[in-house]
Amino acid sequence: MKKQAKALVQHPTGIIGIILVLFWVSVAILAPMLAPPQDPDNAYMMVRHGFSSLPNPPNGQSPWGTTSGGYDIFYGIIWGSRTALVLGLVTVLATATIGALAGGVCAYYGGILDGVCMRIVDLFMGIPFLIAVIVMTTVWGKGMDKIILALIVFGWHRYARMMRSEVLVVKEQEFVLAAKNMGASPMGIFFRHVLPNALSPIIILMSINIGRMVLVAASLSFVGIGAEPGFADWGQMLNFSRNWISGIPGAPFYYWYTYAYASVAIFTFVLGWTLLGDALGTMYGKQEAY
Amino acid sequence: MNNALITIQSLEKEFVVRRGFFPRPKKIIRAVDGIDFSINTGETFGLVGESGCGKSTTGRMLVRLMPPTSGKIYYQGEELTAKTEKQMLPLRRNLQMIFQNPHGSLNPRMSLEQILEEPLKIHRYPFSNRAKRIRELMDYVGLSQTSMDRYPAEFSGGQRQRIAIARALALDPKFIVADEAVSALDVSIQAQILNLLMDLQKELGLTYLFISHDLGVVNYISDRIGVMYLGKLVEVADCNTLYRRPLHPYTKILLASVPVADPNQTFKAMAWDTPEGDFPAPPAGCSFYNRCRERLDICSRQKPSLKEQAQGQSVACHLFNP
Amino acid sequence: MAIFIFKRVIGIPVTLFILSLMIFSLVLFLSPSERVAVFVSSSDALQSASLEELIERYGLDQPFYVQYGNWVKELLRGNLGWSSSARMPISEALALRIPATIELLFAGQVILLFGGIYLGTLAAEKENRFTDHCIRLLTIVGGAIPEFLVGLFLLILFYVTFDLLPPGRLGMLSTDIVNAPAFVKYTGLHLVDSLLNGQPHVFMDAFSHLILPSMAYSLGGLAATVRLMRSSLLDNLSRGYVPTARLKGLSNRQVMTRHVRRNAMLPVITFMGMRIPVLLSGSVIVETIFNFPGMGMFIVTAAQGLDFPAIIAASLAVSVIIIISNLIVDILYTVLNPQIRLDISR
Ligand SMILES: Nc1ncnc2c1ncn2[C@@H]1O[C@H](COP(=O)(O)OP(=O)(O)OP(=O)(O)O)[C@@H](O)[C@H]1O
Ligand SMILES: [Mg+2]
Numbered sequence: 001m002k003k004q005a006k007a008l009v010q011h012p013t014g015i016i017g018i019i020l021v022l023f024w025v026s027v028a029i030l031a032p033m034l035a036p037p038q039d040p041d042n043a044y045m046m047v048r049h050g051f052s053s054l055p056n057p058p059n060g061q062s063p064w065g066t067t068s069g070g071y072d073i074f075y076g077i078i079w080g081s082r083t084a085l086v087l088g089l090v091t092v093l094a095t096a097t098i099g100a101l102a103g104g105v106c107a108y109y110g111g112i113l114d115g116v117c118m119r120i121v122d123l124f125m126g127i128p129f130l131i132a133v134i135v136m137t138t139v140w141g142k143g144m145d146k147i148i149l150a151l152i153v154f155g156w157h158r159y160a161r162m163m164r165s166e167v168l169v170v171k172e173q174e175f176v177l178a179a180k181n182m183g184a185s186p187m188g189i190f191f192r193h194v195l196p197n198a199l200s201p202i203i204i205l206m207s208i209n210i211g212r213m214v215l216v217a218a219s220l221s222f223v224g225i226g227a228e229p230g231f232a233d234w235g236q237m238l239n240f241s242r243n244w245i246s247g248i249p250g251a252p253f254y255y256w257y258t259y260a261y262a263s264v265a266i267f268t269f270v271l272g273w274t275l276l277g278d279a280l281g282t283m284y285g286k287q288e289a290y
Numbered sequence: 291m292n293n294a295l296i297t298i299q300s301l302e303k304e305f306v307v308r309r310g311f312f313p314r315p316k317k318i319i320r321a322v323d324g325i326d327f328s329i330n331t332g333e334t335f336g337l338v339g340e341s342g343c344g345k346s347t348t349g350r351m352l353v354r355l356m357p358p359t360s361g362k363i364y365y366q367g368e369e370l371t372a373k374t375e376k377q378m379l380p381l382r383r384n385l386q387m388i389f390q391n392p393h394g395s396l397n398p399r400m401s402l403e404q405i406l407e408e409p410l411k412i413h414r415y416p417f418s419n420r421a422k423r424i425r426e427l428m429d430y431v432g433l434s435q436t437s438m439d440r441y442p443a444e445f446s447g448g449q450r451q452r453i454a455i456a457r458a459l460a461l462d463p464k465f466i467v468a469d470e471a472v473s474a475l476d477v478s479i480q481a482q483i484l485n486l487l488m489d490l491q492k493e494l495g496l497t498y499l500f501i502s503h504d505l506g507v508v509n510y511i512s513d514r515i516g517v518m519y520l521g522k523l524v525e526v527a528d529c530n531t532l533y534r535r536p537l538h539p540y541t542k543i544l545l546a547s548v549p550v551a552d553p554n555q556t557f558k559a560m561a562w563d564t565p566e567g568d569f570p571a572p573p574a575g576c577s578f579y580n581r582c583r584e585r586l587d588i589c590s591r592q593k594p595s596l597k598e599q600a601q602g603q604s605v606a607c608h609l610f611n612p
Numbered sequence: 613m614a615i616f617i618f619k620r621v622i623g624i625p626v627t628l629f630i631l632s633l634m635i636f637s638l639v640l641f642l643s644p645s646e647r648v649a650v651f652v653s654s655s656d657a658l659q660s661a662s663l664e665e666l667i668e669r670y671g672l673d674q675p676f677y678v679q680y681g682n683w684v685k686e687l688l689r690g691n692l693g694w695s696s697s698a699r700m701p702i703s704e705a706l707a708l709r710i711p712a713t714i715e716l717l718f719a720g721q722v723i724l725l726f727g728g729i730y731l732g733t734l735a736a737e738k739e740n741r742f743t744d745h746c747i748r749l750l751t752i753v754g755g756a757i758p759e760f761l762v763g764l765f766l767l768i769l770f771y772v773t774f775d776l777l778p779p780g781r782l783g784m785l786s787t788d789i790v791n792a793p794a795f796v797k798y799t800g801l802h803l804v805d806s807l808l809n810g811q812p813h814v815f816m817d818a819f820s821h822l823i824l825p826s827m828a829y830s831l832g833g834l835a836a837t838v839r840l841m842r843s844s845l846l847d848n849l850s851r852g853y854v855p856t857a858r859l860k861g862l863s864n865r866q867v868m869t870r871h872v873r874r875n876a877m878l879p880v881i882t883f884m885g886m887r888i889p890v891l892l893s894g895s896v897i898v899e900t901i902f903n904f905p906g907m908g909m910f911i912v913t914a915a916q917g918l919d920f921p922a923i924i925a926a927s928l929a930v931s932v933i934i935i936i937s938n939l940i941v942d943i944l945y946t947v948l949n950p951q952i953r954l955d956i957s958r
Contacts, residue, residue: 127889128889131930135927138915182413193397197398222760222900223896246772252772270758
């Protein structure tokens with residue numbers, strides 16, 4: 001375990017990934033101190049300075065400026081990291097659990113069950129993820145919980161697929177036969193021997209998918225379908241900036257602050273988890289884990 | 291023979307190899323093609339033959355890791371093949387197996403203690419005695435000084451094989467299948483493990499089925515030897531008899547390829563130039579027909595059956611059954 | 613080969629049936645009044661009859677399979693319902709939007725294929741030299757940046773900074789030409805129609821509007837095709853048939869183009885097939901950024917306006933696009949793969 005941690009730190013992209021991930025995790029944890037909310041019961045709603053539809057450049061009151069609608073950009077970025085982290089962790093834990101169990105059980109028992117399972121996975125593979133999530137959130141209604149639910153419904157199949165191929169290898173190993181020879185039950189063998197030894201690629205995929213899920217949610221908010229207006233969410237902040245991208249005549253970057261901070265935040269957050277997953281992947285000898 | 295611990299009768303195993311989801315022309319592999327033998331209490335029965343001849347499949351069927359396609363297996367007169375998985379459970383503790391690959395047979399995510407505790411847990415060994423039992427097992431296999439919270443990756447191949455043996459002994463088995471138990475080890479360590487197995491046999495009154503492709507190793511440990519070729523048993527004999535007077539042409543080839551220390555060994559001089567490669571048996575005749583240097587006409591038409599030739603020596607070959 | 617494609621084609625109705633069932637089951641989440649809109653073909657019809665009448669007429673209080681049957685009947689008649697967000701019958705809206713998305717999808721796949729072949733071959737030829745490393749770096753970075761950041765970046769760079777390559781699907785002048793009665797809309801694809809109508813300017817205009825969005829959303833996939841092409845080229849080069857072909861007297865270049873590259877392309881084609889759903893998801897974002905009026909934008913507007921009939925019809929349309937483009941990729945694969953052709957003709 002110690003050796004693996006050391007190898008990870010020595011991996012050139014791994015260390016960058018870890019630094020970025022740790023940075024955003026600490027920002028998310030320290031959010032109440034970095035950007036004290038005006039209304040502690042409603043901390044996820046961005047602080048507003050007035051209701052002007054024009055963005056405001058950085059000043060003493062709002063260090064990174066405000067978007068149209070008077071939302072404080074600094075506050076949004078800090079609390080947006082919480083939104084991203086919670087969303088990423090919840091969806092990834094749920095999808096990985098569902099997918100790994102479904103794929104693992106199907107592969108372990110094999111036969112018709114496995115055939116049916118793979119047909120379903122193939123069907124889900126062909127569904128455009130973002131469009132499916134948009135359709136579901138439209139039908140179910142707005143809100144973070146609905147988005148998370150939709151992300152889970154359409155995100156589990158990758159884990160199932162990966163788990164399946166892994167379990168097919170592990171279940172032929174001699175220690176599984178040895179356990180059977182002792183008289184262990186199929187369930188016991190699955191949870192004690194097969195599952196723990198098939199998990200490492202799943203962990204890699206989870207790391208990469210935290211970034212990917214956050215990205216999809218951000219895309220939703222970016223096109224204006226995701227979170228409710230004013231919710232601290234990076235995608236929504238970029239959505240606010242869309243009208244200001246072209247600046248004013250003669251000064252194309254006049255409103256740079258409306259998109260720069262949010263872009264950098266999303267990019268570094270996603271990059272961090274992706275690099276971490278990548279480094280984990282090369283460590284376990286799985287190139288192209290995704 | 292009333293002291294037979296294990297008896298098998300016309301045991302067969304077919305594998306159906308299918309590619310893809312849809313039923314296509316299937317390929318059937320007859321891994322074990324009707325074999326009979328019995329193993330007496332307290333003896334070591336060696337099973338030799340080249341790779342892919344069905345040795346492991348036989349061994350696995352004996353401990354019910356695989357159901358046979360047909361045929362019967364008796365353990366102390368009880369028919370194992372007729373038992374359900376549930377009925378098997380109390381019997382499993384008597385029938386244990388040691389696997390070939392010391393790297394694959396231990397779960398890399400379990401510590402030494404967990405590995406040895408697992409069989410005790412499954413068979414409800416009294417909780418209070420477990421630690422003592424684990425210590426005892428470690429003593430048996432000569433690992434008494436080792437710390438219990440280490441993982442398989444921290445052990446050498448020989449040490450791991452000792453752990454695998456300790457695990458097999460945990461439930462006080464009567465019969466152990468050792469499938470290529472030493473093939474993956476260095477020669478010096480092979481001897482240590484073989485001696486350990488023989489000591490344990492004396493001490494605990496075990497019966498072994500010892501599987502190997504290496505006749506030298508089998509000869510060292512076995513009392514009787516069965517020679518397998520393409521799923522069939524071609525010769526069964528006492529160890530000494532087989533060495534001094536092999537009958538089947540295939541046994542002779544195997545013996546010739548064993549490096550021997552004795553310079554007077556007669557077979558050393560025999561340079562067998564048998565062709566190499568894949569040899570499908572003629573459907574009607576002897577499975578060894580295509581490779582046999584002493585084949586007769588009848589060999590391509592009729593399958594020879596295993597018949598006793600002398601005291602304790604049986605062979606399946608038309609040369610001896612005119 | 614014909615048999616192989618035939619087998620593919622007969623599988624399509626089954627897939628379509630399952631997908632249409634899944635999509636129609638979305639109406640179970642809707643209230644009856646929301647459900648009515650899925651069946652009604654014009655806004656007048658919504659106004660003129662009372663809700664009870666409409667529920668009665670379309671059997672919305674009937675069991676699920678009856679409603680599904682009614683819906684399919686209406687579908688086959690070309691009635692997809694009324695889109696409140698586009699303020700027109702959905703079938704008309706789709707006729708305008710689907711070609712735009714197909715143009716984008718096609719452009720994206722072209723970039724994936726030819727970009728992958730070109731850069732992948734380059735990287736393989738210069739294996740482990742400077743060019744190879746540059747391309748690898750580019751693919752890693754390109755693969756990690758999300759589509760909407762790439763899109764925003766390209767928009768800022770080419771449009772805001774240099775005032776080149778504006779957003780939209782056509783410029784003002786070309787729009788007028790296309791909307792004129794004299795311009796015959798054979799396919800709805802501007803790239804095709806402009807040539808058939810003898811309007812090269814419109815073609816160039818439509819083409820230049822495709823460049824940025826298709827680049828923005830195929831960059832992630834391009835990273836993958838380059839890597840795939842490189843490794844599969846190197847793999848094929850190390851196989852036995854290269855020296856044989858050289859012995860037959862083919863030049864190095866001929867061996868490369870005739871044998872190696874053709875075989876090496878197969879994994880890239882497979883990847884393109886798998887990428888179709890991803891590209892369509894991406895089109896939601898790039899169409900929004902570049903104001904490109906295709907299916908992606910249609911879905912977004914429908915979702916914002918809670919326009920359920922449009923959402924359901926669009927899901928169905930996207931499924932059909934995916935199924936057909938998959939078929940095309942399969943055919944491409946068969947044409948390129950000598951093995952399948954031999955197997956089938958035997
Ligand atoms: N699970 C299986 N499915 C299909 N075929 C199998 C399976 N297990 C074994 N076989 C086939 O059965 C034949 C006998 O295999 P077996 O493992 O018993 O041989 P072996 O004598 O132990 O060889 P080795 O010395 O290589 O271990 C081989 O041809 C093998 O390919
Ligand atoms: Mg074997």
